[in-house]
Amino acid sequence: xxxxxxxxxxxxxxxxxxxxxxxxxxxxxxxxxxxxxxxAGIDLSKSTNGQWTFTVVAGDEAMSILIEDPxxxxxxxxxxxxxxxNNTLDSLxxxxxxxxxxxxxxxx
Amino acid sequence: xxxxxxxxxxxLSAQVLLISQEKADYPYKYVLGNDYKxxxxxxxxATDRKADAFEDxxxxxxxxxxxxxxxxxxxxxxFLQEVENARNDKQLGAPPTSQGATSIVSKxxxxxxxxxxxxxxxxxxxxxKTTSTFHANPLGIARLLSGASAFPYCAVYDYRxxxxxxxxxxxxxxxxxxxxxxxxxxSSSLTGSMTDNSSVLDASAQTxxxxxxxxxxxxxxxxxxxxxxxxxxxxxxxxxxxPLAGGFGDASNKMVKIIGDSPDYKTxxxxxxxxxxxxxxxxxxxxxLEALQKLDAIAKSAxxxxxxxxxxxxxxxxxxxxxRDALLATYINKIxxxxxxxxxxxTNQPSQSxxxxxxxxxxxxxxxxxxxxxxxxxxxxxxxxSRVRDAQAALQLxxxxxxxxxxxxxxxxxxxxxxxxxxxxxxxxxxxxxxxGTSIPLPGNASILLNTKxxxxxxxxxxxxxIKNSGIQFPIALTFSNRTDLIKAxxxxxxxxxTYDLDSLFASAK
Numbered sequence: 227x228x229x230x231x232x233x234x235x236x237x238x239x240x241x242x243x244x245x246x247x248x249x250x251x252x253x254x255x256x257x258x259x260x261x262x263x264x265x266a267g268i269d270l271s272k273s274t275n276g277q278w279t280f281t282v283v284a285g286d287e288a289m290s291i292l293i294e295d296p297x298x299x300x301x302x303x304x305x306x307x308x309x310x311x312n313n314t315l316d317s318l319x320x321x322x323x324x325x326x327x328x329x330x331x332x333x334x
Numbered sequence: 335x336x337x338x339x340x341x342x343x344x345x346l347s348a349q350v351l352l353i354s355q356e357k358a359d360y361p362y363k364y365v366l367g368n369d370y371k372x373x374x375x376x377x378x379x380a381t382d383r384k385a386d387a388f389e390d391x392x393x394x395x396x397x398x399x400x401x402x403x404x405x406x407x408x409x410x411x412x413f414l415q416e417v418e419n420a421r422n423d424k425q426l427g428a429p430p431t432s433q434g435a436t437s438i439v440s441k442x443x444x445x446x447x448x449x450x451x452x453x454x455x456x457x458x459x460x461x462x463k464t465t466s467t468f469h470a471n472p473l474g475i476a477r478l479l480s481g482a483s484a485f486p487y488c489a490v491y492d493y494r495x496x497x498x499x500x501x502x503x504x505x506x507x508x509x510x511x512x513x514x515x516x517x518x519x520x521s522s523s524l525t526g527s528m529t530d531n532s533s534v535l536d537a538s539a540q541t542x543x544x545x546x547x548x549x550x551x552x553x554x555x556x557x558x559x560x561x562x563x564x565x566x567x568x569x570x571x572x573x574x575x576x577p578l579a580g581g582f583g584d585a586s587n588k589m590v591k592i593i594g595d596s597p598d599y600k601t602x603x604x605x606x607x608x609x610x611x612x613x614x615x616x617x618x619x620x621x622x623l624e625a626l627q628k629l630d631a632i633a634k635s636a637x638x639x640x641x642x643x644x645x646x647x648x649x650x651x652x653x654x655x656x657x658r659d660a661l662l663a664t665y666i667n668k669i670x671x672x673x674x675x676x677x678x679x680x681t682n683q684p685s686q687s688x689x690x691x692x693x694x695x696x697x698x699x700x701x702x703x704x705x706x707x708x709x710x711x712x713x714x715x716x717x718x719x720s721r722v723r724d725a726q727a728a729l730q731l732x733x734x735x736x737x738x739x740x741x742x743x744x745x746x747x748x749x750x751x752x753x754x755x756x757x758x759x760x761x762x763x764x765x766x767x768x769x770x771g772t773s774i775p776l777p778g779n780a781s782i783l784l785n786t787k788x789x790x791x792x793x794x795x796x797x798x799x800x801i802k803n804s805g806i807q808f809p810i811a812l813t814f815s816n817r818t819d820l821i822k823a824x825x826x827x828x829x830x831x832x833t834y835d836l837d838s839l840f841a842s843a844k
Contacts, residue, residue, distance in 0.1 A: 236389045237393050255561040256561065257560070257562075259565050262583045264587065288587060290583055290587050290590075292582065294564075294568065298492050319368070322489035323402075323487075324368065326582070326586045327397055328395035328397075329395060
């Protein structure tokens with residue numbers, strides 16, 4: 227399956243334990259970016275292509291990001307899938323007080 | 335006149351404060367919920383409005399809701415105050431040509447509403463005094479008087495946050511300095527060959543030390559420019575911003591986990607999702623206020639240390655925002671400069687005018703400020719001296735030391751100031767006075783102080799202690815100079831002061 231995350235409730239996604247998930251953001255001006263991310267209580271490192279990746283572990287774990295967008299517009303939080311497609315997880319109008327976004331990833 | 339003027343300013347300040355307390359604005363449409371998501375859901379036909387979508391819009395995992403909970407619990411005023419506190423580049427004191435000053439440069443940004451500074455010790459002047467300086471921003475005061483929010487928080491790149499008229503007027507500011515102790519003595523130690531000029535520097539009890547009008551220009555990048563270069567610029571400050579972002583994210587995670595794990599929270603979110611779905615859209619605001627009050631109660635019940643956790647999160651969030659805005663301001667504002675007119679009224683000299691250009695930049699982690707100015711005598715008093723009195727140039731670097739979130743954060747400043755006295759100084763002395771060092775009576779009310787032409791070099795090292803969340807700063811400086819404006823003798827002077835930026839106070843009143 228090219229995309230690993232499936233909707234499983236409000237701000238909640240399920241995935242298979244051991245899956246490698248890549249998170250990023252899209253915006254119309256291509257100006258939005260993630261500048262901090264954590265999963266299961268551990269800060270993530272940004273990969274060379276600008277994506278933030280983590281390996282799914284068992285149980286409910288928080289995946290959090292801090293977003294920045296100087297264009298101040300609609301930002302989509304997306305999973306970059308193996309086949310090059312994007313799986314939109316959330317869509318929000320960026321405001322700096324809403325830079326923090328938190329989702330639950332259920333590892334099954 | 336001095337006391338009446340001071341009292342008028344204080345009364346005005348108190349009035350502004352009281353009015354601002356009565357009329358506080360909140361800049362977000364809904365007290366709880368992501369405004370964009372709520373507006374979108376509410377705009378749908380009733381049959382298409384889903385409870386799940388409302389639950390998503392009010393979920394604590396959305397940073398907007400976490401922030402709004404903090405604003406409700408701790409006050410939006412505290413948020414504004416703490417962001418304000420993170421800034422480090424304001425002009426609060428008297429200009430360097432004053433007889434009571436602690437900074438050899440005028441800084442690049444004036445106070446947004448009102449600030450007060452009391453400083454002791456001149457820099458380039460021979461006659462040292464203590465002055466109190468009031469800086470005021472007309473637009474900031476007008477906004478407070480009219481009840482509009484003087485400090486809506488706008489991220490440094492969020493151009494749509496304020497109107498063009500506000501932006502144009504915001505750069506205008508003015509200040510007036512009073513001699514606090516007209517006959518204060520100098521804190522200097524003279525070395526070298528002192529001329530006889532010191533014998534004629536008899537301070538008179540004058541009231542106003544000077545006044546200033548200035549305009550700050552920020553030439554900002556276009557939005558299209560921003561979208562292409564902002565991230566690259568942001569990445570340059572990774573070293574400074576990453577730990578602050580981590581602190582902000584970790585504190586958010588902690589609070590979201592505690593609240594989110596509470597069974598009461600899940601019940602709350604579901605019940606208000608259903609209520610919002612079933613309610614008339616006109617009732618959404620009142621339902622959201624009720625939901626916020628209940629969320630606050632759930633948070634306090636789930637987290638016995640909620641108050642301190644909330645304060646910790648707000649501190650980390652505002653430290654990140656404030657530092658990001660300060661670091662990125664130089665990129666956002668392609669050019670930041672101020673033009674300033676100073677009217678100095680030194681004792682025993684004719685009043686003097688100064689036209690000044692202030693340039694401000696942040697090339698790395700430090701703040702760089704440069705000044706260039708020309709000063710002229712407002713009256714020549716029938717003397718033969720040149721109208722142009724002197725030219726000045728100054729450069730200062732400011733580097734914050736220690737952690738930005740510390741209770742007391744020191745900033746180290748080092749600077750160089752150059753002044754060239756184009757002609758001999760002009761003094762105003764009573765007609766009965768004698769020429770310096772002689773028994774020859776001076777004609778009329780003016781006298782030329784001989785042998786004061788030439789260059790003045792000043793070097794300064796200064797530490798400014800900034801007390802977190804108070805608006806209070808204590809600058810302490812040591813200034814070395816080869817001479818002063820009237821006395822050709824090298825000097826080492828101690829300068830100190832206290833500045834109070836009332837922006838923080840006004841912000842806390844909201």
